[in-house]
Amino acid sequence: MARPLASVQLYTLAEQFSADMAGSLDRLAGLGLRNVEAFDFVRRPAEIRAALDSSGLAAPTGHAPLLSDELWTPDGSIPTPAPEVVFDAAAEIGMTTVIDPFVAPERWRTLEGVTDIAERLNTLADTAAGFGLTVGYHNHAQEFVASFDDQSAYERFVALTDPRVALELDLFWALTGGQDVVSLVERLGERLVAVHVKDGVTPATNPWEPGAPAFASSSLDQRHAGTADVPLADALRAATSLKYAVIEYDHAPGDVFDDIAASLAFLTDGGFVR
Template sequence: MKKYTIILSACLALGSSVFAQSGKPLFTNAIGVQAYTFRSSMPKATVAVLDTIKALGITELEGEGSKDMPKEQFKKLCDERGIKIPSVGAGYDDIVKDPQAVVKLAKTLGASYVMVAWIPHKKEFTLEDAKKAVADFNRVGKILKENGLTFCYHSHGYEFGKYGDGTLFDYIAKNTDPRYVSFEIDILWSFHGGQDPAQLINKYPSRMKLMHLKDIRKGVANDLTGGTDTRNDVALGTGQINIPEVLKAAKKAGIKHYFIEDESPSYSKQLPVTIAYIKSLKN
């Protein structure tokens, strides 16, 4: 992993020179990363991955670590490197069946947010799927709130199918209780589902608490599948999404936690470019 860290550091230096601009920084929040980015290496080399995250200047992590490592140990390793865990993920079925277990997980890792990234459904996401999710989210969101946690649903693209004058996402947003249900906007999946992420944030500013920073390869068409080839994940600023406009909307909405999520096999090369791009953006 030493070689891996050196490569990342070299790319970061290169990225900084490529994206250098003048003016006041647009992005002033802590830089976070979604642990899923390291899904192939985290289980085998947790310590080395955390060292790499630290070397990149990333100070926030969304995730629970390796399944084989006790959560207390994972938190200790993160603490030793100055990495905070503001948010953890939970499977839909897991949180519906045993929300208290999810509460315990979040408390153990010191998280304030719990996000669910997928609503089970068949090929097409329907109104009935949305109605069930609304009921489940309101119930578990209330339980999390009573335990000092914020529940967030992570958009995935398929929720933007048309419904009435809007979308099924609008239905979920309007029928969930704002006291108990918030959102984590994944800008790639929102865009891939046919939305303008900046406009979506502007539409629901008080509901958007977290963000996944991602970009999608130029030329990739939008659809409602909630899926695309992982090679279509590209470094921020090199794809189709207007990142400065998204970050301006997010800043106005008061989003505090941003997690880079790069599902591409080339994430080790792309992460430093993404970080340098974010730091280069000016008002």
């Protein structure tokens, strides 16, 4: 088992972060966190870097769309400029890896679409290197709808990408996509450098199956790490090269800082992070 650093995806506290950036980061630091995963950072890198420095936090990873014109979320979209602008902002903040967090479901339904996603990220790996960065991809559940020769679209994508492309596996969404999460972690091996530590009652159907009803984050029954359906402990033990265990809630069940603290306690008390 690799013992990664604990982090938290700032999308979890998007409302609080937007209202009081410095105060939110101070509260995270007060919980014992030393790392965060940045979100919606391209339009304000200097402000975020100053707030991180003031709180004694670092953002080694961050989410921004590299393969789409905007970042989709269940609660709205965030426009994003060219990859070079993203990388420049990431470097200013001090990141090492920029992770694309969402590529539209229809692009994962054909082999041509999956191949295009992989080839684009491979090219961007070269561009990012010029900024001293690497690129990565974070899944939801649309990557597990289609399969090609008994291989999921996600794992075909992994096979087609340059080993420099980092993988961040959202364990909740992989389970929602019908995956044996522990086996998937084992198969990804050294390519898997980060996981999203997220638990909850998995939806009855994959929200990105063709014809599935639209959903919002508020419809998700998410819970503290280690208290619901996702085999987080076994998945973390199965990982061999993790650098970051990133706490995230798409829909925090209560006070967001208490919820983050509960999931952090799961990670620290279980000896899953260093």
